[in-house]
Amino acid sequence: MSLDEIRTRMHKAEEQAGRALGSTQLIAVSKVQPNDRVAEVLRQGHRLFGENKVQEAAGKWPDFREEFQDVNVHLIGPLQTNKARQAMQLFDAIHSVDRPKLANTLARLAQETGHCPDLFIQVNTGEEPQKAGVMPADADVFIADCLSKDLPVQGVMCIPPFDEEPSLHFALLAKIAKRNGLSGLSMGMSSDFERAIALGATHVRVGSAIFGEREYG
Ligand SMILES: *Cc1c(COP(=O)(O)O)cnc(C)c1O
Secondary structure, three states, rough: HHHHHHHHHHHHHHOOOOOOOOOEEEEOOOOOOOOHHEEEEEEEEOOOEEEHHHHHHHHHHHHHHOOOOOOOOEEOOOOOOHHHHHHHEEEEEEEEEHHHHHHHHHHHHHHHHHOEEEEEEEEEEOOOOOOOOOOHHHHHHHHHHHHHOOOEEEEEEEEOOOOOOOOHHHHHHHHHHHHOOOEEEEEEOOOOOHHHOEEEEEEEOOOHHHHOOOOOO
């Protein structure tokens, strides 16, 4: 699907939800995609991208940033504390802050460098044991803890369980954001971004619908 088609669908969803046109940002998820496809999307003028691995992003985005102005790259995948320093240099936002140890490391590095990307707290809305994210019941305390460390928390993020209606999870995430006074809602992917926009998403993370299926290996 072309970028234009995705944007048209986003605008339609915003309109139906009574939201301002353009109030949802489109993160083009470029993980695992060949560089020529990513370059094509950059040449079409798109500037906001998502990656899920620090190493992979380090291998491609410094070069793209030299070639194209005003590129924004967000980390949407898990972050190990030993890669936090590198991630803070590489990314404009981190959507996967999900545990005290990581928050402590980010706070320490932010103090040391005077710089911190925008942060989103990942919430495990489906309470899935194998999935990253703070449990919904622990979210308020964790968010307050991050804010008390002066971390620039902009919002919350979720990846709903594969086999459940995502709208329930989007609604739960929106509720957690609201009661914590956070405006950012990172939710919705290729198969459900319109439903996420209906429930207030400010950032949708769309990969395969833009780039086609990912080719692994
Ligand atoms: C890969 C990925 C996406 C994009 O998924 P698509 O189904 O290809 O749109 C969104 N969010 C996260 C966290 C991802 O890892």
